[in-house]
Amino acid sequence: ILACIHYFLPLPFFPILDAMSIAVPWLMLANLLYLLFTFPMKTRVFWWPFSALVISLLSFGSVYGFSLNRAEESEDSFTLISYNTRGFNARGYYEPRNAGDHIVAFLEDKDPDIICIQEFNRTYLPPFKRFAYRLVTPATSGKSPQAIFSKFPIINSDLILFPNSGNSAIFADILRGGDTLRIYNIHLQSYQIPSRSFLFANKGRSFFNRLNKVALKHREQAAIVRDHIKASPYPVILAGDLNATPFSRPYRALSKGMSDSFRRRGNGWGATYYLNQMLPYWIVVVLVSEGIEVLDHSNFDIRYSDHLPIQVTLKPLEE
Numbered sequence: 001i002l003a004c005i006h007y008f009l010p011l012p013f014f015p016i017l018d019a020m021s022i023a024v025p026w027l028m029l030a031n032l033l034y035l036l037f038t039f040p041m042k043t044r045v046f047w048w049p050f051s052a053l054v055i056s057l058l059s060f061g062s063v064y065g066f067s068l069n070r071a072e073e074s075e076d077s078f079t080l081i082s083y084n085t086r087g088f089n090a091r092g093y094y095e096p097r098n099a100g101d102h103i104v105a106f107l108e109d110k111d112p113d114i115i116c117i118q119e120f121n122r123t124y125l126p127p128f129k130r131f132a133y134r135l136v137t138p139a140t141s142g143k144s145p146q147a148i149f150s151k152f153p154i155i156n157s158d159l160i161l162f163p164n165s166g167n168s169a170i171f172a173d174i175l176r177g178g179d180t181l182r183i184y185n186i187h188l189q190s191y192q193i194p195s196r197s198f199l200f201a202n203k204g205r206s207f208f209n210r211l212n213k214v215a216l217k218h219r220e221q222a223a224i225v226r227d228h229i230k231a232s233p234y235p236v237i238l239a240g241d242l243n244a245t246p247f248s249r250p251y252r253a254l255s256k257g258m259s260d261s262f263r264r265r266g267n268g269w270g271a272t273y274y275l276n277q278m279l280p281y282w283i284v285v286v287l288v289s290e291g292i293e294v295l296d297h298s299n300f301d302i303r304y305s306d307h308l309p310i311q312v313t314l315k316p317l318e319e
Helices: 002-008 015-041 044-060 099-110 201-230 249-255 261-265
Strands: 078-084 114-118 133-136 146-150 154-161 168-176 179-187 236-241 273-275 279-281 284-288 292-299 310-316
Touching: 002 015, 002 044, 002 249, 015 044, 015 201, 015 249, 078 099, 078 179, 078 236, 078 284, 114 179, 114 236, 133 154, 133 168, 146 154, 146 168, 146 179, 154 201, 168 201, 179 201, 201 236, 201 249, 249 284, 261 284, 261 292, 261 310, 284 292, 284 310
Parallel strands: 078 114, 179 236
Antiparallel strands: 078 310, 114 146, 133 146, 154 168, 168 179, 236 284, 273 279, 292 310
């Protein structure tokens, strides 16, 4: 219940509560199990988990996607993939060691019209030569590199800086037929937990302080991107890694007036990240403004990075 209240009315002096959004699906599951446990007892304790579940469903909606109908594609539709590749496994975090080559092969097989990559590796530029138009975070910026590859002309682009952070956002205005669309590729502040031992270092105070600092940066960075979106003269597609769930304040700020592709056409848990390769989390999103229809959304469970790719099929609506 506190997580629901904080989603709408954030307590300014307790940004650490933003981190509670990470646990929302598990809190809902715990309340459901407790509800089933207390129901046969006919006790008033039953109303606590019941109330928590009702309030959470009214606040956040379902944590599981049900989309039975896939809209028909047309000549006006196009596909976009968003993928945090973690540098194409350049440091050998994952098996196989050539996971970067598998990522390239996956993207070549899917052959989308637009690719938004977070944590790009510039040494992998050659495989993307088939895209006539590209935007990569300048190496001189000192920011974690991101990239937008497009089969459609990019007529304007720029970098959106996040202060005191290695993260950033980029945007590209893409001309597709008679339509101009603005594509944002964003990567909000990473938690940068070096090891499991960090969770317990200094009696947990170091981890607590890290959560607090990251929550503050998430709020700040989401506000920067949101203000930029408000000034856009074109319909907007926002893709990227929020490092925050759809039950968080950053998501609420960024999704205002936008449609989430997973909520419109997704199925299942929507997992885009597995903590320790086990616990699923939904932190990579594609949001679209009015004037753009979501025809399809797919999550791919391929473990070549610590994140999973998502693909959406979109269509500009006729005015």
